[in-house]
Amino acid sequence: MNLIVPAARVTLRPDLAAIAEMVPHGAKVLDIGCGDGSLLEHLLLTKDVDGRGLELSQQNVNQCVARGLSVVQGDADTDLGEYPSGIFDTVILSQTIQATRQPRVVLQQLLRIGKHVIVSFPNFGHWRVRLTLLFSGRMPVTRTLGHSWYDTPNIHLCTIADFLSLVNEAGARIEHAVALVGNERTRRIPGNTRGANLLAEGAVFRLVKK
Amino acid sequence: MTDAQPRFLRPLKAPAENPGHSLSLGPERPLVLDSGKQISPVTIAYMTYGRLNAARSNAILVCHALSGDQFVASTHPVTGKPGWWDYAVGPGKAIDTDIFFVICANVIGGCMGTTGPTSINPETGQPYGLGFPLVTIRDMVRTQAMLIDALGIDQLLAVIGGSMGGMQALQWAASYPDRVYSALPIATAARHSAQNIAFHEVGRQAIMADPNWRGGDYGLSGVHPSKGLAVARMAAHITYLSEAALQRKFGRQLHDRNALSFGFDADFQIESYLRHQGMTFVDRFDANSYLYITRAMDYFDLAADYGGVLAEAFRATKTRFCIVSFTSDWLFPTVENKRIAHALNAAGANVSFVEIESDRGHDAFLLDEPELFGTIRGFLTAGAAVRGIL
Numbered sequence: 001m002n003l004i005v006p007a008a009r010v011t012l013r014p015d016l017a018a019i020a021e022m023v024p025h026g027a028k029v030l031d032i033g034c035g036d037g038s039l040l041e042h043l044l045l046t047k048d049v050d051g052r053g054l055e056l057s058q059q060n061v062n063q064c065v066a067r068g069l070s071v072v073q074g075d076a077d078t079d080l081g082e083y084p085s086g087i088f089d090t091v092i093l094s095q096t097i098q099a100t101r102q103p104r105v106v107l108q109q110l111l112r113i114g115k116h117v118i119v120s121f122p123n124f125g126h127w128r129v130r131l132t133l134l135f136s137g138r139m140p141v142t143r144t145l146g147h148s149w150y151d152t153p154n155i156h157l158c159t160i161a162d163f164l165s166l167v168n169e170a171g172a173r174i175e176h177a178v179a180l181v182g183n184e185r186t187r188r189i190p191g192n193t194r195g196a197n198l199l200a201e202g203a204v205f206r207l208v209k210k
Numbered sequence: 211m212t213d214a215q216p217r218f219l220r221p222l223k224a225p226a227e228n229p230g231h232s233l234s235l236g237p238e239r240p241l242v243l244d245s246g247k248q249i250s251p252v253t254i255a256y257m258t259y260g261r262l263n264a265a266r267s268n269a270i271l272v273c274h275a276l277s278g279d280q281f282v283a284s285t286h287p288v289t290g291k292p293g294w295w296d297y298a299v300g301p302g303k304a305i306d307t308d309i310f311f312v313i314c315a316n317v318i319g320g321c322m323g324t325t326g327p328t329s330i331n332p333e334t335g336q337p338y339g340l341g342f343p344l345v346t347i348r349d350m351v352r353t354q355a356m357l358i359d360a361l362g363i364d365q366l367l368a369v370i371g372g373s374m375g376g377m378q379a380l381q382w383a384a385s386y387p388d389r390v391y392s393a394l395p396i397a398t399a400a401r402h403s404a405q406n407i408a409f410h411e412v413g414r415q416a417i418m419a420d421p422n423w424r425g426g427d428y429g430l431s432g433v434h435p436s437k438g439l440a441v442a443r444m445a446a447h448i449t450y451l452s453e454a455a456l457q458r459k460f461g462r463q464l465h466d467r468n469a470l471s472f473g474f475d476a477d478f479q480i481e482s483y484l485r486h487q488g489m490t491f492v493d494r495f496d497a498n499s500y501l502y503i504t505r506a507m508d509y510f511d512l513a514a515d516y517g518g519v520l521a522e523a524f525r526a527t528k529t530r531f532c533i534v535s536f537t538s539d540w541l542f543p544t545v546e547n548k549r550i551a552h553a554l555n556a557a558g559a560n561v562s563f564v565e566i567e568s569d570r571g572h573d574a575f576l577l578d579e580p581e582l583f584g585t586i587r588g589f590l591t592a593g594a595a596v597r598g599i600l
Contacts, residue, residue, distance in 0.1 A: 050560075052560065052561075058564075058565050058567075061562075061563070061564060061565075062564050062565075062566070062581060062584070062585065064562075065532060065562045065564050065585050065588055065589060066584040066585055066587070066588035067588055068588045068589065068591055068592025068595070069562070069592070070530065070532075070560050070561060070562045071562050071563075072551050072555065072561055072562060072563040073548075073563055073564075073565060074563075079552070079555075082552050082555045082556045083555055083556065083558070084556060084557075084558050087558045
């Protein structure tokens with residue numbers, strides 16, 4: 001048995017692992033909201049990508065660059081306009097769309113600069129969120145949504161169903177869909193998404209322009 | 211220095227023996243300048259550190275700033291002080307001379323051995339003085355490219371520099387994209403702002419107002435416009451520091467006295483500090499060189515050569531970039547550095563941008579800033595790994 005596993009693979013969050021699986025080998029990738037660069041580093045090691053990052057926190061950016069990653073400090077809401085159209089094979093927006101001021105504009109920008117777009121987000125339609133609101137009458141604070149309403153960066157939360165209608169509006173088609181369910185498992189989302197909208201804590205979609 | 215003359219009357223003397231190397235290009239290889247004029251013969255004084263590998267793939271060019279020179283990591287022959295970037299360049303340091311072959315050349319127009327206004331004009335047999343043609347940042351880079359040619363290096367692993375050195379790094383990437391694998395411009399700008407030009411003009415006017423300047427023809431007079439140059443340096447030095455750093459370091463503390471003198475002596479420590487900065491500078495720098503190099507910086511506007519669109523300067527570039535700025539640098543502020551990063555993004559270039567928290571102003575790039583060194587090391591290591599150097 002081979003016990004040597006790359007460190008990045010061990011520590012990669014399940015949503016990031018699901019994203020990584022959707023990225024083709026050797027792709028030119030832009031990771032928006034790349035955080036400390038874990039996903040980018042993982043993609044460099046396992047997929048041999050030409051990877052770039054955009055990250056809001058300067059501290060994270062400095063860490064990424066010291067790790068040898070190509071990352072610029074910037075804001076998804078304001079800085080995507082400067083990238084040329086179709087320059088990336090894959091653009092990734094992980095756990096960030098709900099924190100942008102204009103999710104629809106951001107999604108349109110992603111579809112403009114990337115041939116494929118991967119978006120992951122927490123699902124506000126999860127049954128636990130619904131029950132919390134129903135029974136406590138207060139804004140849900142869950143494992144994936146750990147903030148109180150007054151200090152959350154997540155200003156535009158949505159459900160899987162909401163996201164799908166935005167995708168449709170933006171003129172995009174879904175290529176892949178994965179639900180993040182309990183115990184850090186992932187599951188393919190079938191054509192009928194009603195179940196996933198209730199049972200998934202989060203989701204990852206790969207989109208392409210229609 | 212055991213010269214008995216008062217400091218300000220002492221002519222600037224180049225050290226009798228300039229350590230390091232120099233490349234001389236004869237009349238068959240004139241330097242053709244942006245102004246259309248030519249300089250010939252041309253001497254390029256430079257230092258190297260580390261060893262060039264067999265594949266000639268580990269060379270890093272470090273470009274110096276306005277008041278710098280080729281002595282990036284070795285004792286300065288005039289001042290006896292450590293190299294200006296001793297913190298960053300050396301064995302085991304961020305720019306590791308155990309791994310890389312580091313080259314640093316005195317710029318054209320300089321006064322530490324490379325041809326400049328103190329050099330003898332072959333047509334007159336006298337120092338050039340103001341007869342030296344105006345040079346630009348691109349001319350500096352052109353000169354360095356001649357040196358790199360002579361060293362037999364096709365592609366530089368990196369071109370690194372702060373301030374005016376950063377301008378050269380940008381110009382290198384724009385002029386010779388295939389010869390620059392990566393560029394690391396630090397605390398710089400793609401153009402000199404009105405404020406930058408204004409400060410330089412103050413410095414130049416101070417030099418020209420010194421009666422010893424003699425219209426630039428002080429070369430053989432045995433005197434040097436040291437007072438003017440010292441004032442220029444004093445004014446410039448303020449722009450290298452942040453208000454917070456000045457306040458922290460000096461505040462209103464008095465210099466060597468317990469009470470105000472009710473005169474114009476250096477009552478305050480900041481005054482004494484600036485006077486010292488001015489006086490020590492004139493020992494190692496030529497006033498005319500200061501005029502020429504500040505002018506080269508003023509003329510720098512990279513986008514202007516590309517239809518006013520900075521991204522066009524980097525169109526289809528394969529060079530990897532890392533841009534660095536410091537939070538308290540008001541001379542080359544973050545916004546100017548970010549402008550470069552944005553243009554590189556627009557050009558689809560591989561770019562990183564790092565802003566480092568520091569209260570030490572523009573000077574931070576020359577100081578012990580571990581986060582800067584972490585950035586440089588990470589960026590160079592990643593590039594070297596891809597190039598198979600590590």
